[in-house]
Amino acid sequence: MKKENWSKICGTPRLISAEIHYFRLEPGEWRERIEKAKEAGCDAIASYIPWLCHESVEGRYDFTGRLDLRAFVELAKDLGLYFIARPGPFVMAELKNEGIPHWLYDKHPHLRPLSWEGRKVESAMVIYNHPDFLAEVEKWYDRVGEILGPLLVGRGGNVVAVQLDNEIGMLQWVNNTPDLSDFTLARFNDRVSEKRGREPYGFALEKRDETYRLLRSPGEDFSLEFIRDLGQFTREDYREYVQNLKQLAKRAGLEGIPYIVNIHGTSEGRGFTFPIGISQLYKACDDEEVFPSSDIYLGDLSLRNFQDLYTINETLAAACGGVYGSMEFECGDGNYGDNYGQRIDPYSLEHKLKLCIAQGNRLINYYLFSGGRNYVLDPEPLDGNGRIAFTGELHGFAAPISPTGAENYTYGFLKEATLSLKPLTRNMGNLSVSHDPLTVAFIPDYFMSEYRYGTRSGEMISDLQTHRAGNFWDSFLKALLLLGYRYDVKNIQDGEIDPERLLILPCARYLDVAIQRKIADHVERGGRLLIYGEVPLFDMTGRVCRELIEALGITPGEAYRSSSKYFLSVKPLGLPELATHFARAFRIEGGEELAVIAQKGETCAARVGSTTVITAHFNCNTGFFGRILEGYGLKPKISMTGDSFGVFPVVSVGDRGERLVYVFNEDNFERRIGLRFEEEPLFGGKELLLRAREVAVEMRYP
Template sequence: MINRQQRILGEELIVSAEIHYFRLAQEEWEKRIELAKDAGCNTIASYIPWLVHEQKRGSFDFSGNYDVAKFIDLVANYGMYFIARPGPFVMAELKNEGIPYWIYEEKPHLIPVSWNSKKVESAILVYNHPDFISEVERWYAELSKIIKPRLIQNCGNIIAIQLDNEIGMLHWVNNSPDLSDFTLDRFIDWLTEKYHDKLRYGFELEKDDHVYSLLRSPSQEYSEKFVEDYSIFIRQEYAIYVEKLKSIFENLGIDTNFIVNIHGTSGGRGHTFPIGISQLKETFPLSNVFPSTDIYLGEYSLHNFHDLWNINEMMNATSDKVYGSMEFECGSGDYGDNFGQRIDPNSTIQKAALCYIQGNRFLNYYLFSGGTNWKLDTEPFDGNGRIAFTGELHGFAAPVSPDGTPDYPYEYIKLANEPLKNIEKQTAGNFKLVYDDIYVAYLDEYYRTEYTFHNKKRPNIEIRRGYNFWDSFLKSLLIMGYRYRFIDLEKKEPIGDALLIIPAARYMSFSIQKKIVDFVNKGGKVLLYGDLPLYSSDGSPCTYLINNLEISPGEEYNASHKFFLSVYSPKGIFKEFRTYWARELKFEPTDNETEKLACISQIEKPCAVRKGNITVISTEFNGNLKFFEYILHSLGFYSKIKLTGTRKDVIGTFPFLLENENNKFLVVLNNDNYEKNVEILFEGKNIGNYRIKPKEIVFREIALR
């Protein structure tokens, strides 16, 4: 039975199935809902696309296959909640990302220009323009007639509304910032108020065509500074947009949970996801607004296991609210219906379990069911005339195929929900994950990189913020048992007794450099991985950090087809290995406090050093567990939870400890497809010897003396 009181996200675990009613015939709805219910879901979610419901301005169609009210009521009949996703932008492979054609035809001034004054070619509109907001108000007002009486507190089943979808994503992936007159006017006002400098770029910032042209085609002299300023500004604009959308519903008497959804995974990896966090993190503090993620990592293996951990921990670091995933990939991965991929369905089980223990409290299996892309009433001559661009059918990779037949991933949705509900039951939904005293810096400035124009700093930042830092160092920490958190270093102070790990590039703002120096001066321990900074985030020279550390970057070395760059340990901690990049680290010859940890072979110059509480690694390491453990142990940090056993048993087996006021619980994920035999230690004490089946998730209460 549905609890008819207003629900706050996080009070209970929400496991949802995304079913697009508008892609199904009415007679198909009930069977799809039954399949979701049988899979253990307690909620249905769906986009409500403006494109299909108002194909002609002022003429709303909520009949037949588009009768969303009837669909929501049918969901309620099965005792299930509903999450409404009404856009205005919904994406979902729909034409214009779900925006009606008539918007573009009747209001072409809402289509922005971007770099070099070119009109954008994607479906982007000027979010905050009054003419767009007023049309959204009409759309939401019509929807409110359906949504309001069906809110949970009004004896309905709607528990949340998602506002828009993947805000800023189109601008990012197309490198198309909104540089319309309207938005540039707002930018100039914001910039003037922030810096009180109308000559910030070397010319008078007036609101005229000449200045617009200079900003749309910035010269190298000020392009770095402009892109940095604009990136900060537009994040505040996104928050204003979300607040406007929320206010429209609230003014219509709709009091509920609101969700913002973050885009960012790419190619089965999470390296770019923090850009999406950065774009929307200013929306997180808004009242009754809860963040959510898009998780498309494909096959879940040692290749990308750490990506999901990092995404979730960055969410924990940037928001103090409950969060979840509104697009939690659950299918075969064969999105093109060309046998392009066949994801192991155990991936869904393991990703769901890790998300839950890290703090996700709502998971929406996306896309749960395929369907049909109907023809538009007035067919555009665009090759198919349908509501979407994927052809007649949609959702080829879904656990329930377009014709309604459950495919092989379907049964694994059931299997994914079982451990979630078991953990929730055994812990009463009240537990904390046990972490080590290690924090990794989330540097927002390193993810304000979605736009580029004469941008020299972006390639350096992109390489140093992730890739080898994630794929060798952070992954190795997880393998060794270290359960690190992230910290939003721009907003929070480092923790005194913890180790602070920082990805470092040639660019780093003065405020972050100073925060690091101040932390070290107070006795804090810091590990810098990457390239020591010489410039601030806006491209201006800034050497505050290296001046205070008295360690500076020297010559850079890169491997080539004739130069096999290698690194060795002066102390014999590890065998010499090949690498692709290294930076000489320079310090005074009389400095006896500085220990050389690694040197460049044949060149005999240090590329990893330790000086007191500071460790700097300026080369791309392999997965050197022995070396990384040596560094952390020498700094006084030992993993609380640890596996012992053969290498084949330890690698790919991930234990986690949960605790509440009364109990402690062990969760172990075997990420490999063969049986493991391991001993698990917590703070040096044996807490059990385990034989773990292939892909098994172990969950049990443990007694610690």
């Protein structure tokens, strides 16, 4: 989506929203909850519109009482707030069947796909693009459109956006259950046969049971090829599903607004897996009317994981066209299971919010802003609780406004952080970070790891997981940010490499031949390259492929791993030896040695010409990495003096020449620093005192 389209529809470059589930509240509670959101500085209210609740019996629609969608949306309008509609069909939100009515599975049992080895999928998955499913969704969207169509912002109402489905592909990924139904495999066979011929795996891709049996239990001789083709096909399948939903929404009268696609992927407070969701859905977001959004749960933001949020945002911007937001922006105290398993530092919300704004997020939806109750479904299923959801009677324990309407400790912090954005919202246009000439390579196929089958795919995915994020984010990227460098991210699989920027490649043993050639051409033309992690020895189907290392004059040696009895260490030139869990030895023609493997003396980091190769997992060694960057003549635009370790400044520029500076103190004690940007003193050249967890701000207008 173009930023001009977003600003034209919404009337502002940025929108702050609060998720309130009307169906989990009594109508008499709606006003107070919405007013709490408005008081906290929100511009909009968002809510799922659960099909499960509104049509619990086929053909019997209920939009009365707690389910009176029109009344809820109109109340938000009366209070001066926009509304963001999330009608599914899948909505998740801890609802039974992820929000799909029970009757749909009874009526259409064939919509539950088969997966590996012909096993029936046990989750709520359906065959997204099956005509029978889309026909039922069409009827559902028509009913939602009857209510919301007249309330669209372009027709004088307040409905400003519609989300299509939710977390598309998430169930398939987390359960390792690709859709291998006859319906989908027939379409897969057509697509692959067109691209690769009729026998890409040594047998004809015919539409018959024996062919489907072979594909559901792929042999080791073709499993990597099949999984690669299946992943690439699934991206197109999800793109088609989004297009189908978009057309159904338009036919239902929901048009002239952004169509949001929500991308999933964080896990256990880290962002390493988030690019899997991007890999699944970036093709679906390649549409002028589609607005990609993130679903981010990082808990406390600190020196442990601040680089995750920065990298997620930059990757989402690179893969999805630069205009994006966050539809599930974690805003509560972390008490998701009502057992006080965590208690999130409330200052983390301000840090996450302002970093997202600085990096160009156009929409922030506080999820979940208000808790509520799970009522008993009618008819009541005999499934242990009979309710709409599986969390018991109450829902949203972690929300700033509790299920009973009380404010928890996070509400005041959320309110203060949101209201502090108001001058920015009024006066600043579209923002983006002022980057240094450093680009981190994003390779979607490196994160196309949602499916695995057999030994070979397991080995490849394990290698990818080791090198694509993990240590690379925790050590190298974190060091860059602490040193003052602000990198961008570029999809080099589908796009070109900028010859003016240092390309930083997180590398595994596997790398597609076309990408190897593209990078080799970049270096041959005088481009700069830094490889971190491994050297590519195979393509993405497991075939030997060494085009890149041969072009660079690299001869790979043995790979070493630490164990309970082998304490692998590496020695950077001029710096203390450090422990590591992985290192690969290599030789490079004419290379300058930068680090060796302890007790072996074999090279694991070297530079030759404009290329640096690091094949060991280092700690966050700012001295080592800073020296390498300086060797390229690269100095960060941002420089700090004083007690600055743990301070994270971000400078963003607007499309009208504005400048925004946020300075994040990620520590729980005060810091005193001086700050410059491109040698210009910031904050009037005065020493900046940052209290514990404080975010300082400076705004400049042309």
